[in-house]
Amino acid sequence: EPEVTQTPSHQVTQMGQEVILRCVPISNHLYFYWYRQILGQKVEFLVSFYNNEISEKSEIFDDQFSVERPDGSNFTLKIRSTKLEDSAMYFCASEFSSYNEQFFGPGTRLTVL
Amino acid sequence: AQKITQTQPGMFVQEKEAVTLDCTYDTSDPSYGLFWYKQPSSGEMIFLIYQGSYDQQNATEGRYSLNFQKARKSANLVISASQLGDSAMYFCAMRLSNYQLIWGAGTKLIIKP
Numbered sequence: 710e711p712e713v714t715q716t717p718s719h720q721v722t723q724m725g726q727e728v729i730l731r732c733v734p735i736s737n738h739l740y741f742y743w744y745r746q747i748l749g750q751k752v753e754f755l756v757s758f759y760n761n762e763i764s765e766k767s768e769i770f771d772d773q774f775s776v777e778r779p780d781g782s783n784f785t786l787k788i789r790s791t792k793l794e795d796s797a798m799y800f801c802a803s804e805f806s807s808y809n810e811q812f813f814g815p816g817t818r819l820t821v822l
Numbered sequence: 823a824q825k826i827t828q829t830q831p832g833m834f835v836q837e838k839e840a841v842t843l844d845c846t847y848d849t850s851d852p853s854y855g856l857f858w859y860k861q862p863s864s865g866e867m868i869f870l871i872y873q874g875s876y877d878q879q880n881a882t883e884g885r886y887s888l889n890f891q892k893a894r895k896s897a898n899l900v901i902s903a904s905q906l907g908d909s910a911m912y913f914c915a916m917r918l919s920n921y922q923l924i925w926g927a928g929t930k931l932i933i934k935p
Contacts, residue, residue: 756926757921767922811869
């Protein structure tokens with residue numbers, strides 16, 4: 710069964726460093742998302758991506774964040790200068806069309822020291 | 823305001839009993855979708871069930887059913903014949919017209935043997 714994959718599973722970085730979180734969505738899916746979940750808290754929407762551009766972003770998704778689909782298979786989230794409060798689980802999700810199930814990847818746990 | 827409310831932070835249920843997890847929502851969108859996801863302690867997000875706002879019948883998926891009461895704006899998840907493996911966090915989420923998911927705070931379900 711096709712699945713969304715994410716790498717790395719755990720990333721530890723120093724404050725101020727850049728990190729890139731990678732996702733490989735399901736191959737025929739058209740809509741892509743990043744969410745984050747701070748430990749013990751609810752899941753928060755970051756950004757949605759369709760047709761090679763951002764379709765929606767939350768207020769969390771400030772200038773420190775960017776997304777890219779560089780090669781038609783990977784979908785990346787870059788945080789330019791990490792802050793302590795960026796420590797969270799980051800989930801990538803994809804779906805074939807709207808009003809369908811969003812398939813989630815296993816998440817990347819980001820720890821900023 | 824678009825909002826999902828899960829009023830039960832935690833629940834203990836005896837194995838083999840049925841359990842209802844509450845979810846109420848608020849939206850001005852005429853068309854929306856409601857999802858339930860399960861998050862085990864390992865952290866991944868597992869899709870359980872989906873209900874569209876225009877669906878006439880309540881959604882069912884195996885032991886999971888969604889008690890959708892549109893006038894009350896509630897979308898409770900019912901798990902029949904609970905099993906030890908059902909112990910997890912359960913999140914209710916609402917799909918908006920811009921495709922992003924708005925999440926509830928979650929309910930931690932513990933099944934007792």
